[in-house]
Amino acid sequence: MSAINYEIERKAEELQELENRVLSILPTFDEYAAEEPDGLFIQQWSEPKCQCPECHYPMRRRNDMILASFPPLYEYQCMHCGRIEYLTK
Numbered sequence: 001m002s003a004i005n006y007e008i009e010r011k012a013e014e015l016q017e018l019e020n021r022v023l024s025i026l027p028t029f030d031e032y033a034a035e036e037p038d039g040l041f042i043q044q045w046s047e048p049k050c051q052c053p054e055c056h057y058p059m060r061r062r063n064d065m066i067l068a069s070f071p072p073l074y075e076y077q078c079m080h081c082g083r084i085e086y087l088t089k
């Protein structure tokens with residue numbers, strides 16, 4: 001084997017090694033899909049927003065769910081009696 005062929009072979013091995021190293025660091029597609037979004041932590045419930053129309057205890061909004069209606073609706077729930085209401089904000 002000539003010196004040039006030897007060099008090409010060596011470079012190809014280096015590249016292959018680098019590729020293997022990158023692949024060993026990267027998560028699989030399914031692992032990546034299951035991760036939390038970068039720098040975005042969604043709190044399931046908001047701080048208390050208003051009074052429950054029934055018992056006047058605080059109502060909180062669900063932040064992790066929006067109803068796919070038009071317009072989109074947020075779910076609010078009373079922290080005391082559990083009453084659920086829907087609002088566009």
Ligand SMILES: [Zn+2]
Nearest residue numbers: 052055078081
């Ligand atoms: Zn209530």
